[in-house]
Amino acid sequence: MKTAVVIFPGSNCDRDVICAVRETLGREVIPLWHRETALPAGTDLVILPGGFSFGDYLRSGAMAARSPVMEAVVAHGKKGGLLLGICNGFQVLTESRLLPGALLPNDSLVFHCSPCHLRVERTDTPFTNSFTPRQIVQFPIAHGEGRYFLFPDELRALEDRLGVVFRYSTPSGEISGEANPNGSVNNIAGIISEGGNILGLMPHPERVSESILGGEDGRIFWKSILSFFEKGGKSNGL
Amino acid sequence: MTWRIEVFIQLKEGVLDTQGKAVEHSLVSLGHTGLKRVKVGKYIQLWVDAPSADQARAEAEKMCADLLVNEIIEGYTLEVEAE
Numbered sequence: 443m444k445t446a447v448v449i450f451p452g453s454n455c456d457r458d459v460i461c462a463v464r465e466t467l468g469r470e471v472i473p474l475w476h477r478e479t480a481l482p483a484g485t486d487l488v489i490l491p492g493g494f495s496f497g498d499y500l501r502s503g504a505m506a507a508r509s510p511v512m513e514a515v516v517a518h519g520k521k522g523g524l525l526l527g528i529c530n531g532f533q534v535l536t537e538s539r540l541l542p543g544a545l546l547p548n549d550s551l552v553f554h555c556s557p558c559h560l561r562v563e564r565t566d567t568p569f570t571n572s573f574t575p576r577q578i579v580q581f582p583i584a585h586g587e588g589r590y591f592l593f594p595d596e597l598r599a600l601e602d603r604l605g606v607v608f609r610y611s612t613p614s615g616e617i618s619g620e621a622n623p624n625g626s627v628n629n630i631a632g633i634i635s636e637g638g639n640i641l642g643l644m645p646h647p648e649r650v651s652e653s654i655l656g657g658e659d660g661r662i663f664w665k666s667i668l669s670f671f672e673k674g675g676k677s678n679g680l
Numbered sequence: 681m682t683w684r685i686e687v688f689i690q691l692k693e694g695v696l697d698t699q700g701k702a703v704e705h706s707l708v709s710l711g712h713t714g715l716k717r718v719k720v721g722k723y724i725q726l727w728v729d730a731p732s733a734d735q736a737r738a739e740a741e742k743m744c745a746d747l748l749v750n751e752i753i754e755g756y757t758l759e760v761e762a763e
Contacts, residue, residue: 500747500748501750504750508746508747526721537750544753546695546696546753547698547699551698551702589696591695591696591753624694
């Protein structure tokens with residue numbers, strides 16, 4: 443399993459992600475500058491990390507989505523390659539139209555940086571197969587623009603195809619307004635593409651991948667991906 | 681010929697405008713009690729060389745589609761004038 447982590451100007455979670463994947467899985471991780479036009483040969487997983495690419499100017503993720511490397515990233519995703527966007531990376535995926543919807547400023551107008559409970563809604567994806575159904579996990583959030591938005595018809599279509607993978611919840615697993623940190627529709631924290639190979643989420647699994655960081659729930663996330671490949675899963679990327 | 685193009689971008693109806701809400705609350709608290717609603721958008725100016733106003737407009741519309749506007753959540757209008 444070979445992972446490429448794309449670095450945009452203003453990315454600031456790239457090293458955390460590289461460290462989490464290397465330490466947790468002991469597999470090869472290649473940093474990839476956004477001006478590159480091809481992925482390293484044999485890349486199985488591409489990760490777009492968190493941060494404030496291009497200063498979040500215009501709209502968060504907008505400029506990064508038009509970076510030179512994105513042509514290869516989009517091709518990888520469209521061919522069925524595993525593609526993961528965390529926080530700003532999720533914003534880049536929606537701006538690239540690889541995932542539906544948009545991420546808008548939090549309804550509170552406050553930047554939220556805190557631990558956060560999530561309910562795992564799907565355990566049949568390459569990213570979540572090692573969680574138990576409806577498991578409650580704690581991944582931290584750190585964003586000012588995490589309010590996931592879709593107009594009602596498209597939201598219904600997303601829910602109907604079971605595209606929601608993570609929802610903000612209370613510690614006991616209730617999906618309520620009180621558990622929703624940013625005003626996201628239906629408490630949505632993470633969604634997956636129809637093909638099941640492209641995942642975007644606002645919370646940060648890489649920040650809970652070692653107990654010294656305050657939690658290890660993120661390890662289950664990384665181990666799911668490794669397990670997917672070990673069980674013969676194919677990333678049909680370039 | 682150089683054309684100056686003004687791009688006005690607004691969130692679509694149905695998308696919560698958090699900035700507008702915050703500005704609205706602030707203005708009401710300053711005593712502007714007749715205020716009904718505030719919407720905050722973006723204003724972008726472009727200077728484009730093109731043979732005609734129509735071609736300048738077409739180029740600006742392409743820039744909006746390529747980057748400046750996210751049509752999922754935003755709408756826009758353009759005004760073109762000779763520089």
